[in-house]
Amino acid sequence: MTRDKVIELLKQYFQVYELVGRKTYKKYGEDSWQFLQTEALHTLLVLRVLVGRKATINDWYWGGKYQQRGLRTNLQQLFRFYFLKRRLYLSGHVLGCAFDVIFEGISANEVRRLIIANQHKFPYKIRLERKKNGKFITWVHIDTKYLKRNPKVYLFNV
Template identity: 45%
Template sequence: MRQTRDELIRELHEYFQISELVCDHTHSAWGERAWQFLDTDYLACLLVIRRDILKAPMTCNHAGAHQRGLRCNRCELVRTKGKVYLSSHVLGKAGDFTVDGMTAQEARSLIRNNAHLLPCPIRMEAGVTWLHFDVLPQYGIKQKVYEFTA
């Protein structure tokens, strides 16, 4: 049986603070209530990836990098776009992570090898030094774990 959203958030508190998963603007305005902006499928996959697959600390936002999770309209990465920007980050469906004790490629490999544990399909960005994963549905893609290049 799938966990409720409240159960997911309670369990994720063991591993993450909301300030790690949303930009500073969002956290300043909403505090703990900022959990409401993160997609439920994303939260479910985040929990499984952290707790059951990687089994290692994961860092999203940290000193000097505050736009690796949810990005709002005030974030520089969003404001400076000269075109429509509807990334999985602005939709609350993505995060960029560093995983303690392993490279991004090692983390992606572990996730691919344990895709059966994921509650829904995910996308991972290939060829980067961080672990980007999101739950943005892709029309026509049937794989449980789909790798893309930006």
């Protein structure tokens, strides 16, 4: 599927301001799509269709608190935190290939199980964050960072 087709279909479910932060959208508007990798967008489309429920990534546009769950830039809090600590930060979010998604009416663990059971529907290898500090996370972190040695669906903890 072409990038243009992926974006066209994805727009049925998400606007670009849901995938980037406030400052990115303010500066680039609809051109903000350029910062998101095609593989990640295609994966997000497959995920949204598979789950079949309303999904939230960033909600800042409507006055919500989330604006770092899609693309992250050097002006956002998490990025600055690592920069000031002089720590390398190569999250899929800053590379334009990761999203943190909450689905209405289904838990993150249920979504992860659904992804694993339907991994053949995803056109690329994907990574799913499972636990943070030993506890299951309540959102679905999905990214398309690629390592040849990883299985089709790679679960990781931070």
